[in-house]
Amino acid sequence: MKKLTYFPGCSAHGTSEEFDSTLKLVLKTLDVELEDIPDWNCCGATSAHVMTENLALALPLRNLVLAEKLENTTMGIACASCYQRMKVTKVHMDENPELAKRINTTVVEEGTYQGKVDVKSMLQYAYEDIGLEIIKSKVTKPLTGLKVACYYGCLLTRPKNITQFDSPEYPVSMDQICEALGATATEFDYKTECCGASFSISNTEVVVNLSGQILAMAKESGAHAIVVACPLCQSNLDMRQPDIEKLQGIKYDIPVFYFTQLMALAFGYPIDQLKFPKHIVPVEGALANIGKVVPVPEKIKKPIKAVEAESEVK
Amino acid sequence: MARVGVFVCFCGANIADYVDVPQVVEEVKRIRDVKYAIEYKYMCSDPGQGMIRDAIVQYKLTSIVVAACSPRMHEKTFRKALSDAGMNPYLLEVANIREHSSWVHQKDKKAATEKAMDLCRMAVAKSIANEQLHEISVPVTKRALVIGGGIAGIQAALDIADARIPVVLVEKSPSIGGKMAQLDETFPTLDCSQCILTPKMVDVASHPYIELIPYAEVLELQGFVGNYKVKIKKKASYVNFKTCTGCGACWQKCPVKVPNEYNMGIDKRKAIYTPFPQAVPNKPVIDAEHCTMLLKGKCGICAKVCLPGAIDYKMEDEIIEREIGAVVVATGYDMWDPKPYEEYGVGRFKDIITSLEFERMVSANGPTNGVPVRPSDGKVPKNVVFIKCIGSRDEAKGIEYCSKICCMYTTKHTILLHHKVHDSHSYVFYMDIRAAGKGYEEFVKKAQVDTGATYLRGRVSKIYKKGDKLMVRGEDAQIGQVVEVEADLVVLATAVIAPKDNPDLARLLGISYDKYGYLSEAHPKLRPVETAKAGIFLAGCTQAPKDIPDTVSQASACAAKVCGLFSGDTMKKDPMVSTISNEYCSGCQNCVKVCPYGAIVTDEVPVGHGSKELRTVAKINEGVCQGCGSCVAICRSMAITLAGFTDPQIINEIVSI
Numbered sequence: 001m002k003k004l005t006y007f008p009g010c011s012a013h014g015t016s017e018e019f020d021s022t023l024k025l026v027l028k029t030l031d032v033e034l035e036d037i038p039d040w041n042c043c044g045a046t047s048a049h050v051m052t053e054n055l056a057l058a059l060p061l062r063n064l065v066l067a068e069k070l071e072n073t074t075m076g077i078a079c080a081s082c083y084q085r086m087k088v089t090k091v092h093m094d095e096n097p098e099l100a101k102r103i104n105t106t107v108v109e110e111g112t113y114q115g116k117v118d119v120k121s122m123l124q125y126a127y128e129d130i131g132l133e134i135i136k137s138k139v140t141k142p143l144t145g146l147k148v149a150c151y152y153g154c155l156l157t158r159p160k161n162i163t164q165f166d167s168p169e170y171p172v173s174m175d176q177i178c179e180a181l182g183a184t185a186t187e188f189d190y191k192t193e194c195c196g197a198s199f200s201i202s203n204t205e206v207v208v209n210l211s212g213q214i215l216a217m218a219k220e221s222g223a224h225a226i227v228v229a230c231p232l233c234q235s236n237l238d239m240r241q242p243d244i245e246k247l248q249g250i251k252y253d254i255p256v257f258y259f260t261q262l263m264a265l266a267f268g269y270p271i272d273q274l275k276f277p278k279h280i281v282p283v284e285g286a287l288a289n290i291g292k293v294v295p296v297p298e299k300i301k302k303p304i305k306a307v308e309a310e311s312e313v314k
Numbered sequence: 315m316a317r318v319g320v321f322v323c324f325c326g327a328n329i330a331d332y333v334d335v336p337q338v339v340e341e342v343k344r345i346r347d348v349k350y351a352i353e354y355k356y357m358c359s360d361p362g363q364g365m366i367r368d369a370i371v372q373y374k375l376t377s378i379v380v381a382a383c384s385p386r387m388h389e390k391t392f393r394k395a396l397s398d399a400g401m402n403p404y405l406l407e408v409a410n411i412r413e414h415s416s417w418v419h420q421k422d423k424k425a426a427t428e429k430a431m432d433l434c435r436m437a438v439a440k441s442i443a444n445e446q447l448h449e450i451s452v453p454v455t456k457r458a459l460v461i462g463g464g465i466a467g468i469q470a471a472l473d474i475a476d477a478r479i480p481v482v483l484v485e486k487s488p489s490i491g492g493k494m495a496q497l498d499e500t501f502p503t504l505d506c507s508q509c510i511l512t513p514k515m516v517d518v519a520s521h522p523y524i525e526l527i528p529y530a531e532v533l534e535l536q537g538f539v540g541n542y543k544v545k546i547k548k549k550a551s552y553v554n555f556k557t558c559t560g561c562g563a564c565w566q567k568c569p570v571k572v573p574n575e576y577n578m579g580i581d582k583r584k585a586i587y588t589p590f591p592q593a594v595p596n597k598p599v600i601d602a603e604h605c606t607m608l609l610k611g612k613c614g615i616c617a618k619v620c621l622p623g624a625i626d627y628k629m630e631d632e633i634i635e636r637e638i639g640a641v642v643v644a645t646g647y648d649m650w651d652p653k654p655y656e657e658y659g660v661g662r663f664k665d666i667i668t669s670l671e672f673e674r675m676v677s678a679n680g681p682t683n684g685v686p687v688r689p690s691d692g693k694v695p696k697n698v699v700f701i702k703c704i705g706s707r708d709e710a711k712g713i714e715y716c717s718k719i720c721c722m723y724t725t726k727h728t729i730l731l732h733h734k735v736h737d738s739h740s741y742v743f744y745m746d747i748r749a750a751g752k753g754y755e756e757f758v759k760k761a762q763v764d765t766g767a768t769y770l771r772g773r774v775s776k777i778y779k780k781g782d783k784l785m786v787r788g789e790d791a792q793i794g795q796v797v798e799v800e801a802d803l804v805v806l807a808t809a810v811i812a813p814k815d816n817p818d819l820a821r822l823l824g825i826s827y828d829k830y831g832y833l834s835e836a837h838p839k840l841r842p843v844e845t846a847k848a849g850i851f852l853a854g855c856t857q858a859p860k861d862i863p864d865t866v867s868q869a870s871a872c873a874a875k876v877c878g879l880f881s882g883d884t885m886k887k888d889p890m891v892s893t894i895s896n897e898y899c900s901g902c903q904n905c906v907k908v909c910p911y912g913a914i915v916t917d918e919v920p921v922g923h924g925s926k927e928l929r930t931v932a933k934i935n936e937g938v939c940q941g942c943g944s945c946v947a948i949c950r951s952m953a954i955t956l957a958g959f960t961d962p963q964i965i966n967e968i969v970s971i
Contacts, residue, residue: 169656189659189778220780 004125005072005117006034007063007086009043009079009231016231018275019078022260023122029138029267030130034076037066043082046198057099058106060089065110067117074118076125080155080230083121084162090119091162121156123229123259124165127173132180140268142182145292148262149188149223150174151214153195153233168192174259178227181266186221190214195236204243211236212244215252224286226256234258238280255283316442319350319375320434321366323357323382325412332416334427338381341431345438349373358388363395370399377441381409381434404447404889404958409437432971439970443962447889452937454540455639456880457482461532461819464492465862466644466854466869468514473873474642475523479880482636483518484546485528489593490515492646496576496670498677498684498730500862501722502757508592508679515594529599533633535823538911538938539849540639540885550629552600552608553586558624560588560596564616572604574681578671580689581681586616586625590679600625640849640879641823642872643833645816647855650705650712650809658701658777658804664690665784666777666804668704669723676730685734688803691782694735695802699786700724701774702744705809712809713830718859720807721748725761727805732765740767741799743774743788751861770797777804810859824911825850832858843871851875890941890958892934898953901930905945905954913938914945 004027012020027034040063049056063086067075077083093100094115104113120128126135152171160168169192175185193214196207214237218226228234238256245251261274265287276283320342324330335353342351350373354362357380369375378401380392385408393403411430419426456479460471463485471481483490494500495515497507518524527546534545553564570585583589585605588598600608600616607613607627617625649670652660660666665688667675674680675687688695702720705712721744728740747769749755762769772789775796779785786799812831820827825845826834833856836844843851853869854860860868879885894905896919906914917933920926934945934954946954955961 167656170659170662187662187779189776193776217778 002032002129003072004032004034005067005070005075006036007040007043007067007075007077007082008036009077009082011079011231015235016079016258018278019231019234019258019260022258022264022269022274023078025269025273026260026263026267029264030134032130035070035072037063037070037075039066043079043085045081045085049085054103054106056085057089057092057103060086061093061103061113062107062110064090064093064117064119065107065113068111068114073116074120074125074129076120076122078122078231080121080153081232083119084155087119087162090115121165121229123152123156123174123177126177126259126263128165132176135177135263136180139181139266141266141290143178143262143266143290144182145289146183146262146286147186147222147224147289148178148183148227148257149186149218149221149225150178150191150227150259151188151195151218151233151237152191153228153230154192154197156229157192174227174229177259178262181262183262186218186223188218188221188223190217193217195233197232197236200232200236200240204240207236207240208243208247211240212248215241215244215254216248216250218254219250219252223254224289225283226254227259227262228256229259241281253281253285255279255281255286257283316347317349317374317376318345318347318379318438318441319366319369319373319377320348320352320379320381320438321357321362321369322351322353322411322434323362323380324353324355325357325383325416326355329382329412329416329430332420332423332426333411333430334423337427338411338430338434342434342438345435347442348438350375357382358391363391363398366392366395367399370396370401375401377405377407377444379407379409379434379437379441381411381430381437383412384408384410384414402446402448405441405444407437407441407444409433435970436967439966440963443960443966445957445960447957450887450889450891450936451884452538452540452887454880454883454885455542455637456480457636457638458640458642458876458880459484459532459542459544459636459638460642460644462492462644462646462854462856463487463490463518463526463528464644464646464854465494465511465514466646466856466865467492467642468511468518469866469869470642470644470853470872470876471524472514472517472521473870474876475521477873477877478523479877481521481524482544482546482638483524483526484530484532485526486531487589488529488551488587488597488599489589489595490518490526490528491590491592491594493670494862495590495592496578496674496677498673498680499726501726502751502753504726504729506678512592512594515592519594526595527634528595532819532822535641536912538913538935539847540879541937542638542641542849544636544638544641546634546636548632548634549599550602550631551597552602552605552625552627552629553598554624554626554629555595555597557622558597558620559622560598561621562598563619563621564625565598567615567619569613569615570604570606572601577674577681578668580671580674592679600627640851640876642851642853642869642876643819643823643825643845643856644853644869644872645813645819645833645856647810647859648813650811652704652806652808654711655704655806657775658806659779659784660806663777663779663784663804664688665695665802666806668806668808669720669727670808672727672805673723676727676734686731686803693802696735696738697741697799697801698731698738698803698805699741699743699774699784699799699801700727700805700807701786701788702742702807703773703809704806705811706807707745708809713811715830715859716748717810718748719810719861721746722751722754722757722861724805724807725749725758728765728767729761732767740765741786741801742767742769743786744769744771745773751863770799772797810855813856816856823847823850832856843868843875849879887937888941890956891936891939892941892943892945892954892956893936894932894934895953895955896931898951899931900951900953901932902950903930903932904948904950905932908944908948910942910944911938911940913940 044059158168196210199206397403415429530548565584568584571582573579574583706717749758772791774788784801816831851872853872854865918928
């Protein structure tokens with residue numbers, strides 16, 4: 001059995017409880033044991049780093065230092081925002097010894113940062129450390145027929161020099177995981193556009209506008225559902241969908257799943273364990289596509305007629 | 315007893331503003347050996363030089379010190395003034411009180427003046443030990459090597475050959491013509507590229523003074539200016555050019571299809587091919603990477619259909635040598651691969667193409683017979699978005715510099731599109747329109763009016779697919795808003811980059827290159843076609859991005875330089891070279907190792923006078939020696955002397971301050 005240090009973050013205990021609980025189901029199947037960081041604290045998220053650099057780095061640093069007390073070499077983080085803060089702090093600590101020394105004095109009671117623990121998002125962990133082959137081998141109920149638009153948001157793969165994972169503009173890791181589960185990932189050009197993030201509370205209009213475009217493109221791509229790996233993306237796309245539909249006058253009915261929910265479904269867990277009632281947009285319509293025969297895509301038309309070499313011969 | 319004359323220059327205000335020149339003159343006059351000292355506003359001017367000439371005669375001076383700018387600037391000027399007055403020119407010393415004092419100590423006039431005095435004292439002391447030196451004559455091989463057969467190489471070769479100097483033109487691909495042969499029409503006059511280029515290509519092939527070696531590479535260059543020896547690898551073409559008539563039966567019947575480089579991979583060529591119908595020489599070669607006969611030993615169709623029996627599957631690479639006196643490097647450029655623009659979906663969307671691909675499509679001899687089409691479905695596009703600065707001026711993804719030609723060729727493309735598809739519309743996203751050149755701004759203005767193209771100042775941030783259209787989202791900075799354009803086809807004006815082989819070639823030739831891979835000129839303004847290595851010249855985009863007029867001008871300039879170099883039977887060379895005393899040389903050969911020019915070899919001399927026993931000593935080829943002094947510093951037995959920088963001269967300098 002593999003062990004993994006786990007940083008759930010605050011949303012796992014609230015808005016994204018279904019992410020947390022399905023992640024645990026999936027990792028059970030994949031034979032990975034989660035170890036919570038003892039006495040973990042808030043990552044600081046968006047509030048800390050707009051105020052002071054010191055606080056923005058010290059909060060995640062405390063978690064990093066505490067994580068080093070466990071024996072595992074990797075920390076998995078469910079929330080994209082927590083992951084971003086933790087990874088940024090790690091990169092700063094590793095690359096700037098002077099800064100590292102200064103910040104470390106604020107968490108001196110917990111210990112000295114040594115840089116032993118790698119920080120990964122759960123998506124990255126599933127893709128890199130577990131791998132598509134193993135995920136595929138655990139599938140008992142393939143999601144054949146379900147077309148999904150994989151939406152990564154802004155934080156999971158960017159900025160590239162910090163995250164060092166997948167493409168910053170057109171990532172494919174989640175698409176490949178969904179394909180491994182038997183689903184079809186659509187060609188979706190809005191996978192890294194902004195959903196409006198925390199403006200959901202302070203300026204809802206922004207989120208309705210931006211998330212509305214993402215929904216429109218997902219529908220355009222032919223997806224039955226959107227798959228995400230970030231609690232804020234999920235809540236914006238799911239919770240704000242009725243507002244968006246009202247504004248645009250279009251009925252979308254596109255449920256927004258965490259990729260772990262689909263993994264758990266494909267691994268054969270019963271539906272009542274997947275927390276679907278927590279969704280605002282009902283999931284039944286989309287899930288009804290599973291098992292249906294996918295129509296063969298229209299044949300790509302013959303590419304441009306090039307003048308063949310023969311005709312150039314005198 | 316030495317009689318030194320010192321001439322201190324104001325250099326207008328360059329020196330005089332920061333160095334108290336009259337005070338320097340007064341101080342210099344106190345030196346025992348100085349018999350004459352004077353200041354003047356511009357010592358390099360004719361009256362200034364006249365002062366030197368007159369003083370030499372009047373005061374019977376034995377050596378001259380000029381305290382002025384860097385010797386790199388005017389040493390030659392002042393040496394000439396000395397010889398005009400009947401004095402050996404190497405009795406001159408230059409004290410650099412501009413670059414070494416006034417320019418770098420502008421905040422402290424007192425210190426700058428004191429430093430200028432020290433520099434003058436050193437120069438006076440050194441000049442006392444100066445000896446009369448005489449220029450060295452080296453024989454010249456009057457034959458030039460031109461590397462690269464694009465328009466730069468073609469022009470240089472023709473100009474040199476027209477002066478009845480033999481030229482060896484080496485081209486790596488099967489035909490000369492280069493990138494210009496791929497172009498449809500050329501800005502700003504829209505004359506057909508093929509029409510103006512192909513006659514020149516034919517001239518090269520038929521010129522009695524040009525030896526054209528296609529499908530070949532330079533392997534090695536040895537020797538020194540006027541006396542180089544070059545090794546050239548003629549790649550196996552598997553076709554005997556002497557018997558081949560170029561009938562085309564072979565490439566007609568060849569069953570192997572390969573993406574056609576000439577048409578940017580839009581169509582296919584055969585494994586035995588000529589790059590394009592107007593190729594020079596118009597003889598095919600076999601692409602060994604794809605020919606089934608060469609790979610698996612099966613097929614052999616081309617040999618069967620070849621009536622003159624010109625196909626030879628057993629042909630091997632051949633290495634030939636030529637003796638030459640000068641080299642013109644004209645290896646051209648490459649186009650940048652826009653792959654890093656992931657947000658545009660480059661590689662995912664078929665209907666995003668590069669400018670050179672568009673150029674091939676609108677070319678009359680192109681893969682689509684001159685009609686632009688969408689690669690995805692073959693339809694003729696109506697709305698075409700052109701995006702400039704793809705890779706250029708982009709430190710994050712591409713390179714920092716401006717590629718110079720993209721503004722102009724994109725303007726040309728809007729015109730060509732307008733000509734070929736009358737109901738089309740062009741949108742151009744740009745950062746700036748850089749149209750500096752004769753007739754260029756007028757060309758852009760006229761194109762904007764004639765085509766009605768929409769120019770949007772701003773960067774494109776994203777391209778996504780909607781149905782079969784591409785949605786191009788960018789900023790229109792002039793209205794401060796995000797705009798979206800529905801496009802049938804997107805054309806990326808990709809950056810001009812240095813050929814990837816340039817660094818290897820530079821090392822092989824012993825010349826330098828910059829961080830981008832462009833070959834470096836000797837001086838950015840005053841020696842733009844020479845390299846730092848004597849006898850090697852640069853033409854065209856291998857030095858920096860250029861348009862055709864600039865390229866041709868530089869190529870002709872190279873030709874003039876080569877002709878000048880070959881104007882006499884021998885070449886004059888500075889006498890500042892090292893000599894080795896056999897008596898002191900212990901034969902350790904450390905000097906051989908440190909010499910950066912390969913000027914030192916070993917020799918055998920008798921151990922004693924009349925002895926038959928031999929011992930090894932070092933020997934310097936004064937034609938190759940550049941006078942850097944590395945050997946002098948490394949020599950343990952102090953056997954090496956560098957003329958113009960002898961130990962007494964250096965010691966005098968040190969003792970004087």
